[in-house]
Structures are given as structure tokens and as C-alpha cells.
Amino acid sequence: MNIAIIGGGIGGLASALALIQEGFKVTVYERSPQLVDLGAGITLAPNATRVLYHIGLGTQLEQTSVTPAKTEFLHYKNGEVIMQVTPKNYRELFGSPYMRLHRWDLQHAMLLRLAEIAPNTLQLNADIKGLESLSNHVDIHFTDGRVARADIVIAADGIRSSIRETLFNPAPPVFAGFVAWRGLVNTSDLPPHLHESVVAFGQGRHINRYLVRRGELLNFIAVAHRDHWEAEGWNIPAPMGEFLNEFSSFDADTREIISRPALGQVFKWGLFGRPWLEQWHSGRVVLLGDAAHPMLPFIGQGAANALEDAMILTRCLVAESDPQQAFTLYQDTRASRVRSATEQSAKRGDRYLGEPNKDSLKGDDAESRYGYNAVTDPLGR
Numbered sequence: 001m002n003i004a005i006i007g008g009g010i011g012g013l014a015s016a017l018a019l020i021q022e023g024f025k026v027t028v029y030e031r032s033p034q035l036v037d038l039g040a041g042i043t044l045a046p047n048a049t050r051v052l053y054h055i056g057l058g059t060q061l062e063q064t065s066v067t068p069a070k071t072e073f074l075h076y077k078n079g080e081v082i083m084q085v086t087p088k089n090y091r092e093l094f095g096s097p098y099m100r101l102h103r104w105d106l107q108h109a110m111l112l113r114l115a116e117i118a119p120n121t122l123q124l125n126a127d128i129k130g131l132e133s134l135s136n137h138v139d140i141h142f143t144d145g146r147v148a149r150a151d152i153v154i155a156a157d158g159i160r161s162s163i164r165e166t167l168f169n170p171a172p173p174v175f176a177g178f179v180a181w182r183g184l185v186n187t188s189d190l191p192p193h194l195h196e197s198v199v200a201f202g203q204g205r206h207i208n209r210y211l212v213r214r215g216e217l218l219n220f221i222a223v224a225h226r227d228h229w230e231a232e233g234w235n236i237p238a239p240m241g242e243f244l245n246e247f248s249s250f251d252a253d254t255r256e257i258i259s260r261p262a263l264g265q266v267f268k269w270g271l272f273g274r275p276w277l278e279q280w281h282s283g284r285v286v287l288l289g290d291a292a293h294p295m296l297p298f299i300g301q302g303a304a305n306a307l308e309d310a311m312i313l314t315r316c317l318v319a320e321s322d323p324q325q326a327f328t329l330y331q332d333t334r335a336s337r338v339r340s341a342t343e344q345s346a347k348r349g350d351r352y353l354g355e356p357n358k359d360s361l362k363g364d365d366a367e368s369r370y371g372y373n374a375v376t377d378p379l380g381r
């Protein structure tokens, strides 16, 4: 079967690796002229790393990932510890670790592996304009006038998926009421006591900071409540003065960290959601990752669910030779788990708006999420 994947993000590249490993012929079409370092960190829980190990990335990721010994939750104003979370040994418990990574280290590991097992799979500068799903194949139309053909198409074109809007539901993404800023700080610029994994909360804002890349960089994501947001994209440079002013009531350590981003640069973007979509496939086209089910970042499971999708869809295509049956099995396997993660992320965001205390910050049942095994758990509802 000849499979086209739209989008070379986390979901698209993971799908390509999983499908090629099972012997499928795959082409990934990515609209960017090149995949670049967006300067951000990512948390990957055991349910995500399990898939990454299965597709051959474990050794590479272990070279740079960081697993925190503990995470402290602080009161924004005085930096007092409200609670401390000590993660279990997930490698021992579930057979796969909890990892924090520079996003580029993850993406780079995926690209290296792809080049190793199937060079020329990734086509850059390939901006999809539209799809024509016919009875036996799909015609893929590019904005430069080219046309390609595939037996099936996996649309992993992210939260602003044009394929979702043209083939499934035209409703645009909806602003979720939060704006985020991100930055990376060289740990050599910080005293050792600021190298910890910490989240500071208060006044409808929070700042999550953690080590990535062998501990050489401290990643921070700062989130604030907002009523309106108009700009699009992930990479909007933000004026430092405006950013520091937004978080000027936070404790001195937090302010010190966020005032030292590498190259003096922070980026901001708005957090968006979409209404729940009941059906993720139409004819020979199927949605995956944020294109199917974007979720807020507050439980760190968006990319993890894209990775689970990639694994489950691959297994369904191995189990069912008819694409319709494979897509139905994929949807049946994924829907309730993804919906629950989407709802939990939204609820967690709401809880962060109030006064921070042990009750408001108490975690939910993360281990039931982390224990899920997309590589071996049964398919179907």
C-alpha cells in the first residue's frame, strides 16, 4: 500500500517510521522548506516514550533527555513550596521512562532514523492545497500545481489543519483564553539552585521550567489568561519588556530565570482548541494528531497522543487490509482515550486560574495515562 502523510511534525514523522517498519511505502509531504529548531522543550510521558522506543529512537533520545528527580510547585509571590511531586521509576514500573527533551533533539532523532531506514521519504516545500478522495486512490494537489497519488492519505497537518476544515468540519480553531511565552536559558548563566524542575503559579498565570539537553538548557513556558488573541503561529517574537511586565509579580528566582533567555529572545503564541470531531476518516483520508484532536498543553499529552495515534493506526493498517475497516478500528481504539485527555487538559487549565494551593494543584490519575501501551494493548473499543 502506498501511503501519503501530510505534515512532517511529531505525528507525521512518527507515523512514517512506524509504517515503514511494517513494510509500507510512505511519502511525507511537509510544506516548510526545511524543518527547523523552534527553540522549545517537550515533556514525554511513558505512554509516549514507549512508542519512540518501538520505532527505534530510544538510544538517540537517551543521549540528551533529562528525567527530573522531583518537581516543585511554588506560590508565585514568595516562591514558597506548595507541594512537591517525586515521579516514580517509570522505566521499572512501565518499561519506558519519563523524558524531557529539546523538541529539536526529538525531531532530529526522527529525521536521522528516517534517513537511515528510508531515505527520500520526506519531501519538503510540498504545500498541500487539497485532496480528492476517489474510490481507489487519492489525488493530492499542491499549491505549486503538482499532483501526486496515493492509496490512502494520513492528514497530520496540525491544529490549523486545512484538510480537517475542507473534508471534515469547516469550523476554525477557537481561542482557548490563554497566551504562552517560551524561552531557553543556558544553565551556565544560572546559579545551581535554579536548575530545578519547578512550576510557579498565581493570578491566572503559571511558569513551568525544566532542564533539557543533558541539563545544558533550562526550558520555560509561561502562560497567562487573556480574553482575546488575534495573531497566528508559534513563532511570534515577543517584546521582553511586555513579557517581564506580565510576570513582574512573580518571585525573584523566577524573574531572574525568565529575564535571561538565550539571545535575549522569547516567543509567544495563543492556545487554541477545536470542537470534538466525531469522525476522523472520510473515504481514503484519515486525520491524526492535532489535526484530529488538538488539546491544551496542561497535562503534557498532545504529542503523546499523536504518537499513540501513529502506533495504533499502523497496527490497524496491518490488521485490516481494507482502509475503511482499518480507519474504523483506529477511531474505535482511540476515541475515548483521546477525548478523556482532551477534557482533562481543559479542566486542568481552569484549575490553574484560581489561588494556588494543595487542592487546586493536586494532580489527577496520571498513571492510568502513562501505563497505556499503544504498541501491545488490544485494538478496538
Ligand SMILES: Cc1cc2nc3c(=O)[nH]c(=O)nc-3n(C[C@H](O)[C@H](O)[C@H](O)COP(=O)(O)OP(=O)(O)OC[C@H]3O[C@@H](n4cnc5c(N)ncnc54)[C@H](O)[C@@H]3O)c2cc1C
Pocket (backbone or CB within 6 Å): 006, 007, 008, 009, 010, 011, 012, 029, 030, 031, 032, 041, 042, 043, 044, 048, 126, 127, 128, 129, 156, 157, 158, 159, 161, 162, 180, 221, 271, 288, 289, 290, 291, 297, 300, 301, 302, 303, 304, 305, 306
Ligand atoms: C505550549 C505547548 C506545550 C506543549 N507541550 C507538550 C508536552 O510537553 N508534551 C506533549 O506531549 N505535547 C505537548 N504539546 C502538544 C504538541 O506540541 C502537539 O500536540 C504536537 O506537536 C502535535 O503534533 P502533530 O504532528 O499533530 O502536529 P504538528 O507538530 O503541528 O505538525 C504539523 C505539520 O504539518 C505541516 N503542515 C501544515 N499544513 C500543511 C500543508 N497544507 N501541507 C503540508 N504540510 C503542512 C506543518 O508545517 C507541521 O510541520 C504542547 C503544545 C503547546 C502549544
